[in-house]
Amino acid sequence: MAKVKGSIVVDIEKCKGCELCVVTCPTKTIALAAEVNGKGYHYAYPANPELCIGCTNCATVCPDGVITVYRMKI
Amino acid sequence: MKTAEGLKDIIKPENLVYRKSSLITDKPFSYCPGCGHGTTHRIIAEVIEEENLAENTIGVCPVGCSVLMYDFLDLDIQQAAHGRAPAVATAIKRLMPEKFVFTYQGDGDLAAIGTSETIHACNRGENILIVFINNGIYGMTGGQMAPTTLEGMKSSTSPYGRDVKMMGNPLKMTELVAMLPGTCYVTRQSVHTPAAVRKAKKAIKKAVGYQKKGMGTCFIEIVSNCPSGWKMTPVESNKWMEENMFAYYKPGDLKVPAESDADAENKNEQ
Numbered sequence: 001m002a003k004v005k006g007s008i009v010v011d012i013e014k015c016k017g018c019e020l021c022v023v024t025c026p027t028k029t030i031a032l033a034a035e036v037n038g039k040g041y042h043y044a045y046p047a048n049p050e051l052c053i054g055c056t057n058c059a060t061v062c063p064d065g066v067i068t069v070y071r072m073k074i
Numbered sequence: 075m076k077t078a079e080g081l082k083d084i085i086k087p088e089n090l091v092y093r094k095s096s097l098i099t100d101k102p103f104s105y106c107p108g109c110g111h112g113t114t115h116r117i118i119a120e121v122i123e124e125e126n127l128a129e130n131t132i133g134v135c136p137v138g139c140s141v142l143m144y145d146f147l148d149l150d151i152q153q154a155a156h157g158r159a160p161a162v163a164t165a166i167k168r169l170m171p172e173k174f175v176f177t178y179q180g181d182g183d184l185a186a187i188g189t190s191e192t193i194h195a196c197n198r199g200e201n202i203l204i205v206f207i208n209n210g211i212y213g214m215t216g217g218q219m220a221p222t223t224l225e226g227m228k229s230s231t232s233p234y235g236r237d238v239k240m241m242g243n244p245l246k247m248t249e250l251v252a253m254l255p256g257t258c259y260v261t262r263q264s265v266h267t268p269a270a271v272r273k274a275k276k277a278i279k280k281a282v283g284y285q286k287k288g289m290g291t292c293f294i295e296i297v298s299n300c301p302s303g304w305k306m307t308p309v310e311s312n313k314w315m316e317e318n319m320f321a322y323y324k325p326g327d328l329k330v331p332a333e334s335d336a337d338a339e340n341k342n343e344q
Contacts, residue, residue, distance in 0.1 A: 005084055006084065006091075007084040007085050007089075009085060014102045016106075016107035016108070017107060018107035018108030018301075018308040018309075019108070019307070019308060019309050020108055020266075020308055020309065020312070023309055024267065024268055041107065054084075054091055056091055056092040056268075057268040059092040059093075059094075060092070060268040060271045060272065061113065061265075061266070061267065061268055061271060062112075062113070062116075063103070063105065063107075063108060063109055063110065063111070063112030063113045063116075064102065064103050064105075064112050065094030065095075065098055065112070065116050066094075067092070068090070068092065068093045068094075069090075069091045069092040069093075070084045070085050070086065070089040070090055070091060071084070071089055071091045072083070072084050072086075072089040
């Protein structure tokens with residue numbers, strides 16, 4: 001079976017840290033950072049990037065559209 | 075750093091599976107963290123982009139949190155007086171029938187101030203799409219009680235919860251307009267989970283198709299959260315919405331066009 005690997009890019013400065021992507025991620029790839037961005041929000045970032053499968057769930061629920069998803073078969 | 079290199083290989087334009095629509099401007103949304111407005115803006119932009127309607131769309135925004143929509147979407151958007159978006163959209167559609175016309179209204183706007191405009195536009199069967207965001211509260215002005223506030227729900231003007239004996243029952247606008255002969259497609263959706271977002275997007279896409287065919291008013295209610303107004307975290311508010319809002323405002327289609335048309339639509343999708 002072909003393995004699917006994904007990767008996300010978060011626009012950190014636009015992220016408002018609402019945590020909706022964190023709870024929808026099926027592989028627990030995303031977490032909120034301990035640091036804050038320019039607005040003072042704990043932004044989302046791929047804490048376990050190797051687990052990402054590129055399912056686009058996080059980007060689909062993101063109210064601010066800050067997540068871009070890439071996926072490839074390896 | 076084997077993983078980092080591996081990830082760099084993945085981040086290439088040919089592997090792109092999701093990016094926000096190019097119709098969304100670089101300006102950050104002014105909404106609170108976790109608000110359903112942002113998600114709804116995004117899916118509307120995505121549908122319009124996919125249907126190639128960017129040059130032929132006119133949106134009408136009323137007063138409320140969504141009033142600044144013209145800043146966030148790279149579309150032609152007209153601002154209307156509070157609650158009067160369906161009336162303005164009626165005029166736009168009648169003068170420019172080739173355009174795709176939609177209104178985007180909150181519950182305070184559509185269900186309180188603009189009730190008559192909404193009902194009459196739907197009754198006349200104006201060929202427009204009405205997107206109705208229902209979060210059961212006046213979000214922009216500080217969480218006051220709206221006609222759609224649930225029984226017992228606390229708001230800044232009903233601190234002990236809504237008492238239906240004194241303040242009346244929550245208004246089900248969507249059920250109301252579904253009864254009118256002018257509407258062709260009436261549905262209630264939400265945008266709190268990936269599956270719900272995809273369904274809501276499909277509903278908007280259907281409405282675009284129905285408007286192209288001139289079948290009448292399409293009315294899409296989106297049950298949304300208001301984390302700031304409800305005084306909850308975004309995740310908590312979505313859970314509260316699932317448990318309480320969905321019990322009263324049941325998601326699903328309330329009215330779909332006659333079977334033959336619906337079947338044709340389904341076949342096209344497949």
